[in-house]
Amino acid sequence: MAEKVVITATGLISCIGSGKESHLNAFRERQSGVHYARHLRSKHIKTLLLGEVDRSNDELAVALGLPAGDNGYTRTSLLSMTAVGELLSGVDIALLKNERFAFINANTVGGMGKMEQLYIDLISDHTAPEVLKYIPTFDCSQSTEVTARHFGLEPFMATISTACSSSASALMMGARMIKQGIVRRAVCGGCDALSAFTVNGFYSLKNVDKSLSRPFDQNRNGLNIGEAAGYCLLESEAAAKERGAYVIAEFTGYANTNDAYHSTAPAPDGSGAHATMAKALAMAGLAPGEVAYINAHGTATQNNDLAEGRAIERLFGGKVPFSSTKPFTGHTLAAAGVIEAIFSLWAMEEGLIIPNLNFETRMEELAVSPATILLENQTLNHVLSNSFGFGGSNVSLVFSKP
Amino acid sequence: MTQPLYIISSCAISPQLSYDSEHFLAPPVSTDSGKMYVGDVDYHRYISPVAIRRMSRMLKIGITAGMRCLEKAGVKTPLAIITGTSRGSVTDMEVFMKDMITLEEEALNPSGFIQSTYNSVNGWLALMAQCKGYNQAFVHRGFSFELAVFDAMLTLAETDSDAYILCGSFDELTEDYYKIRDKAGFFKRLTPPNLALLAHYDTPGSIAGEGAAFFTVSNNSTGASCAILDVEMIHQADWTKVKNAIDDLLIKNGLVAADIDILLSGMNGDSRNAFIVEPLLAALPVQTSIVVFKHLCGEYATASSFGIWLAHSIFNLGKIPPAALYRSGTSTNIRNMLFFNVTISNNVSVMLLRACV
Secondary structure, three states, X not given: OOOOEEEEEEEEEEOOEEOHHHHHHHHHHOOOOOEEOOOOOOHHHHOOEEEOOOOOHHHHHHHOOOOOOOOOOOHHHHHHHHHXXXXXXXXXXXXXXXXXXXXXXXXXXXXXXXXXXXXXXXXXXXXXXXXXXXXXXHOOOHHHHHHHHHOOOOOEEEEEOOHHHHHHHHHHHHHHHHHOOOOOEEEEXXXXXOOHHHHHHHHHOOOEOXXXXXXXXXXXXXXXXXXXXEEEEEEEHHHHHHOOOOOOEEEEEEEEEEOOOOOOOOOOOOHHHHHHHHHHHHHHOOOHHHOOEEEOOOOOOHHHHHHHHHHHHXXXXXXXXXXXXHHHHOEOHHHHHHHHHHHHHHHHHHOOEOOOOOOOOEOOOOOOOOOOOOEOOOOOOEEEEEEEEHHHEEEEEEEEOO | OOOOEEEEEEEEEOOOOOOOOOOOOOOOOOOOOOEOOOOOOOHHHOOOHHHHHHXXXXXXXXXXXXXXXXXXXXXXXXXXXXXXXXXXXXXXXXXXXXXXXXXXXXXXXXXHHHHOOOOHHHHHXXXXXXXOOEEEEEOOHHHHXXXXXXXXXXXXXOOOOOOEEEEEEEEOOOHHHHHHHHHOOOEOOOOOOHHHHHHOOOOOOEOEOOEEEEEEEEOOOOOOOEEEEEEEEEOOOOHHHHHHXXXXXXXXXXXXXXXXXXXXXXXXXXXXXXXXXXXXXXXXXXXXXXXXOHHHHOEOOOOHHHHHHHHHHHHHHOOOOHHHEEXXXXXXXXOEEEEEEEOOOOOEEEXXXXXXX
């Protein structure tokens, strides 16, 4: 019998802030963190609402005890370190130093926010010498290695990039390593900082809404892009018990499948998303009706919400409340899977159904619509969190009350 | 990890004539440029003319290597697709980045953005092979391929029935990429001819390369000439860490050093890792032959997959191509092989391979 995997600590930073309280307050106050960016350098910052973390790179660096200014760190790494730092504030770091653990990180564009500013200089014949230290920050794994080093850790490291399902995939990888007895603990999650590259990428795909995003609405018009970093500490149940750890949830189910339908678009009938959710539930040994809340991927793009909405309708028949929390944070890409997993954990812990902001009109293709009112004092024994990405990459995660 | 990965088929698209070539590195391709590029193959075999026109080079190479590999194994739809790449389609990233800068963020073509996504080859492979199962992409520099191998072992350990996984890697060399990494000290100032690379271990840097290599791996040994038994990754390696990892691998698999018939070494001519490579070579028993490959494919983050392609070819053919032989040992067997790779930033991976009898 494989080991049970539990989640015992979390850390995250988003445009709402860091920590559980600030996010729960935002959910209760229906206060989105999306705004016009102050730190990103892009032509679009005056016209596109973005989920930008409200701290400058210098503020992030100084809070981590690093020098401000031209310090060689990118925003991607600073966000990662900040979120891991928050996770570690509730954990004895010796746990991770005395025994080999896994650090599974996820990222979609490395330190692109910095590289796009330096690129012309880097390919010129006279690159300024102070720029050279940023060359390694091109790589997605830079944030992984820099974060481990910052905290004096030497884990098994892996960096995953499956577009918008990346960090959900990272959580799954850590759980699988624990179940197979390779490690007893894993810090899993992801980070992405805003970059003009990403903003322009989604903008050129005409996937971006200039006003607040409206997931699952008939008149939805695309996403608001965001940035974030988030991590969960996964432990084998035995390892958590041994140290008397508070257990937030058991990680009971997961599935990673592929649509195999189109290189970027999901199967419009939702068959891919349906298969992923069904497989994750089967692993958890749950009937669909036992799930109390679904944190949907809900990007507010035409394609995703149609496919995902149909899949939710078919599998859950309108009996389980679902919402997309992306109107609160923006779509944080590689971090989306993990921060939404953490929101799902908090929903379960606090008995909350988190509302789907900006919803007005049900989609004409669907008989179901998202939860729009915050509900408190609910009993949530099982929650499901979806993350779907480019390349047909689908991941669903199931968490259960310990 | 105890799950052997039986290699059923392999396919490499590399700077050598490795794709469906009857000439196994005979003669090897050579260049003085310090840049070893992949030669185009017939991409039409698997990709439609419409798709080919839109696809960048890395996608065509990666998709074709993957699909050819499955075809060779006679596997239509694998259980899972697991890849590793350090930088994905660099050309696409560059095109989108430069357009964004020169067009001042106006009227951009999204193709470069989409295709530069690190899992875009995975998405295409899933679509073409109709693989709706597990799909994963690792992007961890010099360990990207090793992590794909590691995850393939995890995935096969989770299944009770016979299963086949498509596992591989791809990375691309471009002019900009060379220029930038050269500034980071990746490449030799005076580039030697590739075939003489390892005679230049006295200067820092290596020569640049690129390529894709895919493997159909299984938990069923039928049709396999060899298996990967173990993979270890060592960050910021030194000789002690490497020695301990190799000793552990041998003990775990009931072997002593003299049982190693072949060391397949990813030494890259960079003087900055001589402090690892020299003691490694000095510690080898007389039995062990040394086979090398970076002079054939150049140095790139996932070059280890070309090395494993060479390993599989050696097990398949039962002989070592002269172009890859660095030193002959006294053993005439091709049974136990130790794979060693070192990257420019001194990250080391070791794998243990064994012939299937």
